[in-house]
Amino acid sequence: MIIMTYLSQRIESFSSDTVFSEMNRLAVKHNAINLGHGFPDFAAPHFLKEAAVRAIQNDVNQYTSVWGNLKLRQSIAHRMLTHYGLSYNPETDISITQGATEAISAAISGLVNPGDEVILFEPYYSTYLPAIKIAGGIPRFYTFYPPDWKIDEERLRSIFSEKTRLILVNTPHNPTGKVLTDQELSLLAGLCYQYDVLAISDEVYENLTFDNRQHRPLSSYPDMYERTITVSNLGKTFEVTGWKIGWTIAPPHLTQAVVKVRQYSTGSGSAPLQEAASIALDSSQQFYTNLLTRYQRNRDYLYEALARSGFKPILPEGTCFLMADFSNFEFEDDVEFCRYLTVEIGVTAIPASTLYHQLPENVKLVRFAFCKKEETLLEAEKRFMRLKLT
Ligand SMILES: Cc1ncc(COP(=O)(O)O)c(C=O)c1O
Known part of the structure; x- marks a missing residue:
C-alpha cells in the first residue's frame, strides 16, 4: 500500500503534538499544579463578565x-x-x-x-x-x-x-x-x-x-x-x-x-x-496598579520558593513567566526533568528546549508561570519540598 501524505510541504515538518500539550495532559492525569501555561487560575474581573452578558442580551450578536x-x-x-x-x-x-x-x-x-x-x-x-x-x-x-x-x-x-x-x-x-x-x-x-x-x-x-x-x-x-x-x-x-x-x-x-x-x-x-x-481599556489607573502589585508579589514569591527548593531562578523584569535553572537536580534533559516534575513532584513547567530551535549548550532551564492564585503557588512550594538535590 502506498501511504501518501496529504500535508503541504510548508507544514509537513510541524509536529502535531507539542511538548506543551504533552505537559498539559500529564498535569491533568497526575493532578499536578500546572505552572506551565500562561493563563490565570483566578476569576476574570466582574465588570468585564457583566459587560459580556450585557452585550449578548442587547443582541450584539451578529x-x-x-x-x-x-x-x-x-x-x-x-x-x-x-x-x-x-x-x-x-x-x-x-x-x-x-x-x-x-x-x-x-x-x-x-x-x-x-x-x-x-x-x-x-x-x-x-x-x-x-x-x-x-x-x-x-x-x-x-x-x-x-x-x-x-x-x-x-x-x-x-x-x-x-x-x-x-x-x-x-x-x-x-x-x-x-x-x-x-x-x-x-x-x-x-x-x-x-x-x-x-x-x-x-x-x-x-x-x-x-x-x-x-x-x-x-x-x-x-x-x-x-x-x-x-x-x-x-x-x-x-x-x-x-x-x-x-x-x-x-x-x-x-x-x-x-x-x-x-x-x-x-x-x-x-x-x-x-x-x-x-x-x-478605559479602566482606572487603580486597576493597572492593583494588577502589577499582585503580579510582582507572585513573581517574588515564586522566585524565593524556587531558590529555597534548589533551583537557580532568574528574576524576570516583566511578563508572568520566570525561568529557572535546574542543574542542581540529577537531570540532563529538560523534557525528562519536566516529566519527572509533573509525575513525581506534582508541579508542571515547560522545558526551555521547546522554545529554542536549537537549545544552546549548557542551558538547563524550565519556565514557570506565576499568574496564579496565592494558594496555588503555596501548594507548588509544598510539593517542591519532595525534590532531591544531587
Ligand atoms: C508573547 C506572546 N504573544 C502572543 C501570545 C498569544 O496571545 P493571544 O492569546 O491573544 O493569541 C502570547 C500568549 O501566551 C504570548 O506570550
Missing part, C-alpha cells in the same frame, strides 16, 4: 466588521495617545483580531514573500516560527543567553542583510521576562532603518513590567512609527485569555496587510466580546 468593533478601536487609540503619546487613527490604523496569535500570523502572511528573511529572537513564543514558515519566510535567529539575556550589537548586526524583510520583536519577552532596554530598542530601530526592515512588535505584556520599569513601544523610536505593526491583546492584562481578543496598531499601509489577510480568512471576530472589551 457579524462585526473585519476591522472589529469601532468603540474598542477608539479605546485602543486613546490609550496609545494617553500612555505613550502616539497618535493613531482608530478608523484606519487599528484592527481587531482573534488574539495576538492571529494578529501576528496575519501580519506575517501579509508582509512576507517566500524567500524573505525574518529575524526572530529565541527563546520565542511558540507560534512565531511556524507562522514564518507558513508564509515561506526564512527564519534567522538571534539567540538570547541566560542569565541577563542581553542583546549583543555585533551578533545582532551580523544577521541583518539586504534579504531581511521583517523582524519580530517581543517586549516584555516571553519566556525570559526580559524588558528590552532603551539602548537595545534604539539599536533595533537603527538597524531597521539602515536595512529598510519592517517590524512586528508583540507587546502583549506591556502592562506587566516590574520594579518601576516603564514599557516603551518600539514604534515610538525614530523612524519606527512608519515601519512597525504593534500587537497587543486583552487577555494578558484583563485575565480573559480565552476571549482571544487581540489587535494590531500601525499606519494604513501596514494595517492593510493584516486586514486583507483577515478579510479572506477569519472575516470577523466575536462581536459581543469585542463590545465588552471596549470598556476594559
Whole structure:
C-alpha cells in the first residue's frame, strides 16, 4: 500500500503534538499544579463578565466588521495617545483580531514573500516560527543567553542583510521576562532603518513590567512609527485569555496587510466580546496598579520558593513567566526533568528546549508561570519540598 501524505510541504515538518500539550495532559492525569501555561487560575474581573452578558442580551450578536468593533478601536487609540503619546487613527490604523496569535500570523502572511528573511529572537513564543514558515519566510535567529539575556550589537548586526524583510520583536519577552532596554530598542530601530526592515512588535505584556520599569513601544523610536505593526491583546492584562481578543496598531499601509489577510480568512471576530472589551481599556489607573502589585508579589514569591527548593531562578523584569535553572537536580534533559516534575513532584513547567530551535549548550532551564492564585503557588512550594538535590 502506498501511504501518501496529504500535508503541504510548508507544514509537513510541524509536529502535531507539542511538548506543551504533552505537559498539559500529564498535569491533568497526575493532578499536578500546572505552572506551565500562561493563563490565570483566578476569576476574570466582574465588570468585564457583566459587560459580556450585557452585550449578548442587547443582541450584539451578529457579524462585526473585519476591522472589529469601532468603540474598542477608539479605546485602543486613546490609550496609545494617553500612555505613550502616539497618535493613531482608530478608523484606519487599528484592527481587531482573534488574539495576538492571529494578529501576528496575519501580519506575517501579509508582509512576507517566500524567500524573505525574518529575524526572530529565541527563546520565542511558540507560534512565531511556524507562522514564518507558513508564509515561506526564512527564519534567522538571534539567540538570547541566560542569565541577563542581553542583546549583543555585533551578533545582532551580523544577521541583518539586504534579504531581511521583517523582524519580530517581543517586549516584555516571553519566556525570559526580559524588558528590552532603551539602548537595545534604539539599536533595533537603527538597524531597521539602515536595512529598510519592517517590524512586528508583540507587546502583549506591556502592562506587566516590574520594579518601576516603564514599557516603551518600539514604534515610538525614530523612524519606527512608519515601519512597525504593534500587537497587543486583552487577555494578558484583563485575565480573559480565552476571549482571544487581540489587535494590531500601525499606519494604513501596514494595517492593510493584516486586514486583507483577515478579510479572506477569519472575516470577523466575536462581536459581543469585542463590545465588552471596549470598556476594559478605559479602566482606572487603580486597576493597572492593583494588577502589577499582585503580579510582582507572585513573581517574588515564586522566585524565593524556587531558590529555597534548589533551583537557580532568574528574576524576570516583566511578563508572568520566570525561568529557572535546574542543574542542581540529577537531570540532563529538560523534557525528562519536566516529566519527572509533573509525575513525581506534582508541579508542571515547560522545558526551555521547546522554545529554542536549537537549545544552546549548557542551558538547563524550565519556565514557570506565576499568574496564579496565592494558594496555588503555596501548594507548588509544598510539593517542591519532595525534590532531591544531587
Ligand atoms: C508573547 C506572546 N504573544 C502572543 C501570545 C498569544 O496571545 P493571544 O492569546 O491573544 O493569541 C502570547 C500568549 O501566551 C504570548 O506570550
